[in-house]
Amino acid sequence: MExxxxxxxxxxxxxEEYIESAEPVGSKTVLNRAGLNCSPATIRNELVALDREGYxxxxxTSAGRVPTAKGYRLYVNELMRERELSDSETDEITRKLQSxxxxxxxxxxxxxxxxxxxxxxxxxTISAMSPATVKRVxxxxxxxxxxxxxxxxxxxTVKNKLVHLPFSFTEDLLRRLxxxxxxxxxxxxxxxxxxxxxTSTERAVGDSMGLTSVIAGFLIETLMTSKGAGTSxxxxxxxxxxxxFQDPDKAHRLINYLSDSQNISALxxxxxxxxxxxxxxxxxxxLELRDSxxxxxxxxxGDGMRGLIGVVGxxxxxxxxxxxxLSYIAGGLSRLLGAGSAPPAGFGKLMIKGGDKDV
Amino acid sequence: MExxxxxxxxxxxxxEEYIESAEPVGSKTVLNRAGLNCSPATIRNELVALDREGYxxxxxTSAGRVPTAKGYRLYVNELMRERELSDSETDEITRKLQSxxxxxxxxxxxxxxxxxxxxxxxxxTISAMSPATVKRVxxxxxxxxxxxxxxxxxxxTVKNKLVHLPFSFTEDLLRRLxxxxxxxxxxxxxxxxxxxxxTSTERAVGDSMGLTSVIAGFLIETLMTSKGAGTSxxxxxxxxxxxxFQDPDKAHRLINYLSDSQNISALxxxxxxxxxxxxxxxxxxxLELRDSxxxxxxxxxGDGMRGLIGVVGxxxxxxxxxxxxLSYIAGGLSRLLGAGSAPPAGFGKLMIKGGDKDV
DNA sequence: CTTTAGCACTCCCATTTCCTGAGTGCTAAG
DNA sequence: CTTAGCACTCAGGAAATGGGAGTGCTAAAG
Numbered sequence: 023m024e025x026x027x028x029x030x031x032x033x034x035x036x037x038e039e040y041i042e043s044a045e046p047v048g049s050k051t052v053l054n055r056a057g058l059n060c061s062p063a064t065i066r067n068e069l070v071a072l073d074r075e076g077y078x079x080x081x082x083t084s085a086g087r088v089p090t091a092k093g094y095r096l097y098v099n100e101l102m103r104e105r106e107l108s109d110s111e112t113d114e115i116t117r118k119l120q121s122x123x124x125x126x127x128x129x130x131x132x133x134x135x136x137x138x139x140x141x142x143x144x145x146x147t148i149s150a151m152s153p154a155t156v157k158r159v160x161x162x163x164x165x166x167x168x169x170x171x172x173x174x175x176x177x178x179t180v181k182n183k184l185v186h187l188p189f190s191f192t193e194d195l196l197r198r199l200x201x202x203x204x205x206x207x208x209x210x211x212x213x214x215x216x217x218x219x220x221t222s223t224e225r226a227v228g229d230s231m232g233l234t235s236v237i238a239g240f241l242i243e244t245l246m247t248s249k250g251a252g253t254s255x256x257x258x259x260x261x262x263x264x265x266x267f268q269d270p271d272k273a274h275r276l277i278n279y280l281s282d283s284q285n286i287s288a289l290x291x292x293x294x295x296x297x298x299x300x301x302x303x304x305x306x307x308x309l310e311l312r313d314s315x316x317x318x319x320x321x322x323x324g325d326g327m328r329g330l331i332g333v334v335g336x337x338x339x340x341x342x343x344x345x346x347x348l349s350y351i352a353g354g355l356s357r358l359l360g361a362g363s364a365p366p367a368g369f370g371k372l373m374i375k376g377g378d379k380d381v
Numbered sequence: 382m383e384x385x386x387x388x389x390x391x392x393x394x395x396x397e398e399y400i401e402s403a404e405p406v407g408s409k410t411v412l413n414r415a416g417l418n419c420s421p422a423t424i425r426n427e428l429v430a431l432d433r434e435g436y437x438x439x440x441x442t443s444a445g446r447v448p449t450a451k452g453y454r455l456y457v458n459e460l461m462r463e464r465e466l467s468d469s470e471t472d473e474i475t476r477k478l479q480s481x482x483x484x485x486x487x488x489x490x491x492x493x494x495x496x497x498x499x500x501x502x503x504x505x506t507i508s509a510m511s512p513a514t515v516k517r518v519x520x521x522x523x524x525x526x527x528x529x530x531x532x533x534x535x536x537x538t539v540k541n542k543l544v545h546l547p548f549s550f551t552e553d554l555l556r557r558l559x560x561x562x563x564x565x566x567x568x569x570x571x572x573x574x575x576x577x578x579x580t581s582t583e584r585a586v587g588d589s590m591g592l593t594s595v596i597a598g599f600l601i602e603t604l605m606t607s608k609g610a611g612t613s614x615x616x617x618x619x620x621x622x623x624x625x626f627q628d629p630d631k632a633h634r635l636i637n638y639l640s641d642s643q644n645i646s647a648l649x650x651x652x653x654x655x656x657x658x659x660x661x662x663x664x665x666x667x668l669e670l671r672d673s674x675x676x677x678x679x680x681x682x683g684d685g686m687r688g689l690i691g692v693v694g695x696x697x698x699x700x701x702x703x704x705x706x707l708s709y710i711a712g713g714l715s716r717l718l719g720a721g722s723a724p725p726a727g728f729g730k731l732m733i734k735g736g737d738k739d740v
Numbered sequence: 741c742t743t744t745a746g747c748a749c750t751c752c753c754a755t756t757t758c759c760t761g762a763g764t765g766c767t768a769a770g
Numbered sequence: 771c772t773t774a775g776c777a778c779t780c781a782g783g784a785a786a787t788g789g790g791a792g793t794g795c796t797a798a799a800g
Binding site for chain 2: 762763764765
């Protein structure tokens with residue numbers, strides 16, 4: 023059943039007041055905030071209704087109202103006003119993103135820290151590469167016992183490894199090996215590099231010392247790790263300032279949960295590309311997150327990297343501001359990393375997608 | 382003044398009891414623990430003396446005794462019994478270290494997590510490379526607009542970068558460039574790569590497109606970042622289980638402090654190679670660590686990497702167990718990474734070095 | 741049917757009071 | 771120097787108290 027306009031106003035007032043104060047909200051406060059032309063008693067009647075419908079609850083009789091997960095959900099989906107970032111905020115984000123040069127994992131960790139700074143909630147990032155294949159293999163001869171393998175992967179990533187061997191080989195052998203690898207190993211997924219392929223290569227090139235398998239081994243290792251997801255978490259300490267985490271035990275549980283990258287990775291799939299997703303309290307799959315909320319924004323870089331950036335906080339979270347900020351960061355990331363490609367559709371526009379529940 | 386044997390026994394009993402219980406220790410408890418042939422009253426007299434000398438203090442009259450920083454210091458320097466690791470513990474450490482293959486920063490982060498697991502205190506790691514120079518430069522021609530720079534550094538690290546350019550060049554130019562770079566840029570510290578050197582190289586090789594400065598730029602960037610220290614912190618959440626960090630504010634301050642890698646780096650220099658260093662409470666330079674203790678063990682790998690691994694905890698810390706574990710991990714790290722070189726002197730032996738104060 | 745004033749009621753929470761017991765310091769005797 | 775005895779101290783938990791914010795209900799007014 024659709025709520026009346028007035029009830030929506032009241033619900034919004036309760037949510038926003040509670041987000042600020044963390045205290046149960048009474049009828050009088052609602053009146054001030056919502057600016058309605060009625061008496062507290064009327065508000066109380068409406069509150070009772072919202073309570074009955076499951077949008078609000080009372081910690082105890084004779085206390086004010088607190089939003090339920092359902093209440094937050096409605097707020098996020100319909101009631102929340104879009105928060106515009108100030109110029110200084112957008113400037114700051116853009117500047118920080120642009121000033122960055124360096125490895126992808128460092129970048130993501132820094133972006134996470136930025137999200138923490140901006141929102142004052144713990145931030146997490148997940149990044150994954152789309153499965154790569156090898157485009158080109160070079161072998162650089164150093165001396166009779168050592169050489170460097172240089173792999174060019176799809177997405178223009180370059181990987182290398184220095185190999186020392188206890189026996190000597192010739193520069194010519196390396197040249198032949200690289201020719202064969204470029205002919206037979208490029209474009210292959212990791213599971214296509216079988217031991218059959220390796221032994222036949224060995225025979226073809228006349229390698230009796232196992233150089234082929236050293237190189238093939240590095241190929242496999244590289245392909246496997248290249249698709250591994252990287253995660254980062256920052257700003258966990260900020261939880262401790264929040265009233266809902268004054269209980270050290272509660273804080274401990276959540277921080278501990280966040281400190282395991284497996285748990286972070288598990289948040290993948292909660293979000294599709296191009297939107298901001300809000301998971302409120304019990305909408306979270308993980309038990310440890312059941313009384314917290316997670317806001318996730320996804321980005322996609324041009325070179326096959328895609329990922330999420332998100333924050334974790336109490337259900338009483340400033341969704342509007344957080345979503346706007348994350349959306350802008352993720353958008354900026356897509357723009358920055360996807361340099362050259364067109365900015366993804368919907369960049370800059372805030373689209374919220376909800377949990378699985380009907381609301 | 383040297384303490385009498387009995388007082389030492391009593392001090393040890395107080396420290397060890399307090400480490401276990403986190404409660405002020407009374408005369409009766411000391412008696413049980415130290416196993417002396419006297420009455421509680423005698424103990425009390427001795428406690429008064431230890432109190433007067435500054436080794437112990439009372440939270441309030443009519444409470445038991447708690448060690449002071451000075452008391453802990455004496456305990457660590459003289460009274461602490463060396464803790465032997467059980468076989469299963471040493472096995473576990475060795476196994477985990479050996480099972481690792483991968484990048485150095487990942488390894489260090491994992492080692493930190495291991496230290497956290499073993500000690501249940503937050504762990505930190507710092508690793509730094511000794512300043513590198515370039516041993517060899519290779520340029521791999523991909524197509525008329527792109528090539529890969531491959532740098533071999535001292536310490537056998539290899540770095541690479543893929544360069545796309547908006548104009549075209551010939552494979553021959555690359556060949557000449559790499560020859561010149563190998564002739565003029567190898568063995569140079571970063572600050573020796575001046576713009577004079579770059580322009581004269583440009584002239585020598587006939588490069589009018591700025592390829593030289595692209596490559597030189599990558600050289601400089603690589604040399605600069607290669608000496609940068611990496612840090613990791615893990616297990617901060619464990620603080621919250623400790624009675625001394627039940628105050629969320631206190632925990633927040635410390636965790637926040639630990640989350641800034643600058644602060645972690647600042648711990649470098651607190652430790653020399655080959656020993657375990659214990660910094661007790663006020664012995665710490667940083668204000669935020671003044672009522673915590675830090676135990677640091679250093680390691681040195683063969684390839685120019687050196688670093689520290691340490692834990693942070695309350696002054697009431699099981700120094701003996703922590704020092705033994707960290708020492709073993711650091712020793713194992715030296716052994717593992719310094720593969721081939723002789724194990725560093727003193728490996729396996731526990732040598733504690735104290736703070737700056739006389740004790 | 742909705743709104744509102746009035747009012748009794750509930751119950752959280754901060755404050756105070758009280759009490760217990762562990763542990764002390766002191767004294768005086770062994 | 772050691773020890774038994776004893777009065778004293780004080781943290782911290784339990785119980786008691788009071789204030790106040792906010793409620794739900796009723797009945798009258800719109």
